[in-house]
Each structure stands twice: as structure tokens, then as C-alpha cells.
Amino acid sequence: MQNYIKISTLNDFIFCPRSIYFHELYAKYNTKNYHQKAQTLGKHNHENIDKAKYSTSKNILQGISVFSNKYLLTGKIDLFDFVNKTLIERKSKVVKIYQGYIWQVYAQYFCMIEMGYEINKIKIHSLQDNKNYEIKIPGEQEIQDFEKLIKDFQNFNLNSKFNQNFKKCEKCIYNELCDYYK
Numbered sequence: 001m002q003n004y005i006k007i008s009t010l011n012d013f014i015f016c017p018r019s020i021y022f023h024e025l026y027a028k029y030n031t032k033n034y035h036q037k038a039q040t041l042g043k044h045n046h047e048n049i050d051k052a053k054y055s056t057s058k059n060i061l062q063g064i065s066v067f068s069n070k071y072l073l074t075g076k077i078d079l080f081d082f083v084n085k086t087l088i089e090r091k092s093k094v095v096k097i098y099q100g101y102i103w104q105v106y107a108q109y110f111c112m113i114e115m116g117y118e119i120n121k122i123k124i125h126s127l128q129d130n131k132n133y134e135i136k137i138p139g140e141q142e143i144q145d146f147e148k149l150i151k152d153f154q155n156f157n158l159n160s161k162f163n164q165n166f167k168k169c170e171k172c173i174y175n176e177l178c179d180y181y182k
């Protein structure tokens with residue numbers, strides 16, 4: 001049986017494919033030991049969603065588990081407004097729409113579509129400045145690119161080639177563990 005990919009690890013994979021191994025290693029420990037401030041803030045946002053603190057609106061589904069058998073994905077969504085058929089992912093502060101954010105909401109989107117939901121809009125919401133960023137519903141090209149990402153993820157191992165970016169290594173929370181940083 002093939003392993004399911006956690007949607008939350010797609011962003012790490014985009015940042016650096018090696019980091020997904022350390023993500024799994026650290027998953028066993030208390031995140032307070034290694035999460036940096038921005039990540040801790042993001043985690044609190046998601047904890048509020050998990051505990052359904054964000055909204056009591058009956059039109060909003062919060063923190064539901066989603067999965068895709070087609071792409072072998074599993075994870076949770078932030079919010080789904082089922083009146084406006086809008087998938088919403090909240091971030092603490094969005095300064096730029098990174099590709100990793102887009103893959104994350106696309107992964108959620110594909111899971112939900114496979115589960116039978118209808119989605120007309122995808123939005124990323126920046127909490128601190130209350131801004132919304134609309135993300136294009138994936139078309140042919142985006143589907144192809146997404147499928148390539150999933151294949152790359154499934155085929156990657158620690159001996160695979162990758163493009164090291166030292167600027168990313170400087171900021172990487174796993175750099176103490178990584179041979180490539182020493």
C-alpha cells in the first residue's frame with residue numbers, strides 16, 4: 001500500500017524536498033522546541049479552526065478532514081463556505097502568494113472535489129491585514145503541474161538530486177539536522 005501524503009508537507013517539499021524527512025522526524029516531538037515564531041502563530045490559527053473557534057456560522061465548515069484516493073493525499077481544510085462554494089485558507093500575514101500556498105489549496109481542492117463538494121472559488125485570507133487573495137480554480141495546465149509535483153514527491157528520496165539554496169538553508173528550521181548545511 002502506498003503512503004498518503006499529508007497536505008501540510010507539500011509546502012515543506014516546495015521549500016526544500018529534503019525537509020520532508022525532518023518534518024516527519026520532528027513530528028514526534030513537542031513543536032515548541034523547534035517552531036519559529038511565524039510558524040507558532042500559524043499553528044495557533046489552525047488550532048482555533050480545529051477547536052471550531054473561528055466562526056459559529058452554520059454556512060461554514062471548519063477544519064474538516066479531506067482525502068484523495070486519486071492523488072493519495074490527506075489533510076484538513078481551514079474553512080469552506082458552502083453557500084458561496086468557497087474554499088478559504090487563512091494565513092497569519094500574507095506578504096506574497098508563494099507557490100507552496102497555491103499547491104496547498106489545490107491539494108485541498110482536489111480532495112474536496114473527489115469527496116463530492118462543488119467549489120467555485122478559492123481564497124487565501126491574510127488575518128493581520130484582513131486581505132483576501134483569490135486563487136484561480138485549477139485548469140488543464142495547473143492540473144498537469146500539480147500531478148508532476150505529486151509524482152516528484154512520491155519519487156523523492158534522500159539520495160535524489162535537488163537544487164540547494166543556501167539562503168533557504170539559513171532560514172531552515174531543520175538545518176541543525178541536515179548534512180547539507182554543515
Ligand code: SF4
Nearest residue numbers: 016019169172175178
Ligand atoms: S538545511 Fe537546506 S538542504 Fe537541508 S533541509 Fe533545510 S533547506 Fe534543505
